[in-house]
Amino acid sequence: QKDVPSFYKALQEFFPIGAAVNPSTLVSGNDLLVKQFKSLTSENHMKFENIQPQEGVYTFENADQIIDFAAANDKLVRGHTLVWHNQTPDWVFKNDCGEQASREQVLERMSKHISTVVGRYKGKIHAWDVVNEAVTDSGPDLLRDSKWLQTIGEDYISKAFHFAHMADPDATLFYNDYNESNPEKREKIYTLVKGLVEQGVPIHGIGLQAHWNLYNPSLDDIRCAIERYASLGLQLHITEMDVSMFNFEDQRIDLTEPTEEMVALHQQRYEQFFSIFKEYKEVISNVTFWGIADDYTWLDDFPVVGRKNWPFLFDTKHQPKSSFWSIVNK
Numbered sequence: 001q002k003d004v005p006s007f008y009k010a011l012q013e014f015f016p017i018g019a020a021v022n023p024s025t026l027v028s029g030n031d032l033l034v035k036q037f038k039s040l041t042s043e044n045h046m047k048f049e050n051i052q053p054q055e056g057v058y059t060f061e062n063a064d065q066i067i068d069f070a071a072a073n074d075k076l077v078r079g080h081t082l083v084w085h086n087q088t089p090d091w092v093f094k095n096d097c098g099e100q101a102s103r104e105q106v107l108e109r110m111s112k113h114i115s116t117v118v119g120r121y122k123g124k125i126h127a128w129d130v131v132n133e134a135v136t137d138s139g140p141d142l143l144r145d146s147k148w149l150q151t152i153g154e155d156y157i158s159k160a161f162h163f164a165h166m167a168d169p170d171a172t173l174f175y176n177d178y179n180e181s182n183p184e185k186r187e188k189i190y191t192l193v194k195g196l197v198e199q200g201v202p203i204h205g206i207g208l209q210a211h212w213n214l215y216n217p218s219l220d221d222i223r224c225a226i227e228r229y230a231s232l233g234l235q236l237h238i239t240e241m242d243v244s245m246f247n248f249e250d251q252r253i254d255l256t257e258p259t260e261e262m263v264a265l266h267q268q269r270y271e272q273f274f275s276i277f278k279e280y281k282e283v284i285s286n287v288t289f290w291g292i293a294d295d296y297t298w299l300d301d302f303p304v305v306g307r308k309n310w311p312f313l314f315d316t317k318h319q320p321k322s323s324f325w326s327i328v329n330k
């Protein structure tokens with residue numbers, strides 16, 4: 001590793017570079033994390049089900065490990081995520097009779113969760129993904145039908161931001177979503193966030209998850225999305241970047257390693273993506289990968305369970321790939 005440059009230091013004049021971690025990759029990826037990244041995001045252990053699995057029972061151990069690692073290694077921490085339709089325990093939405101809880105009861109639980117979690121990490125987590133994936137991918141409805149929407153109603157989103165802001169007025173608060181460069185979804189995200197800004201909701205940024213692949217989205221769609229979101233006057237974070245070797249619909253499971261053609265295209269796409277990010281360095285204030293190296297990625301099980309993928313700049317042996325060199329040598 002001695003002759004390999006630091007990726008985050010090579011890009012520090014533009015924006016901090018981050019990685020999503022979990023308690024095991026904190027250990028297995030320790031050397032890469034220390035040298036190659038400046039920002040950490042908890043992949044799963046700051047999600048509702050991992051923090052408050054039962055009402056009033058908080059399990060902070062795993063989240064605290066990530067906070068402690070960041071403090072010991074001078075890393076920034078992004079909080080992910082307070083309100084989401086996935087990985088949220090059923091108890092949040094049920095009353096004592098096991099039926100749907102009232103608006104007041106769920107609002108109280110949301111308020112308690114957010115004030116407890118954001119309050120605990122006040123001054124240690126500088127940016128929060130307050131609400132994740134609240135708009136629909138397609139169709140006439142703006143908001144995804146979720147238990148948050150069904151129990152509280154449409155203002156669950158603004159309430160979440162207000163609760164987070166009260167718990168830590170210094171934290172920058174983000175709305176985070178995927179397929180964010182798809183024109184139809186882009187306009188939904190824009191409409192939602194524009195409304196929040198106009199209502200005076202304390203929202204400071206938009207998180208573009210950037211779960212991209214060799215073929216989609218187009219560079220023009222990415223550029224349009226960045227321009228559209230930036231026109232709201234908010235910060236942008238690239239929050240969950242990975243570049244899958246497969247198109248979303250591609251179900252092939254025959255490869256044990258990427259083809260040479262895939263590797264060449266992977267390098268070209270990463271070069272193009274980071275060229276665009278650098279161009280928008282005035283509005284992009286964090287670029288985080290949804291993992292560290294190819295030995296562990298959620299894409300090994302999504303959308304095809306058990307299908308190996310190679311989405312990052314470091315290979316399964318933690319060595320820099322051609323994609324890494326094409327960016328740092330720019």
Ligand SMILES: Oc1ccccc1CN[C@@H]1C=C[C@@H](O)[C@H](O)[C@H]1O
Binds near residue numbers: 178211
């Ligand atoms: O790309 C997608 C397609 C469909 C649903 C969700 C997503 C992305 N959803 C993300 C991915 C992994 C989780 O660990 C993150 O918390 C979540 O934000």
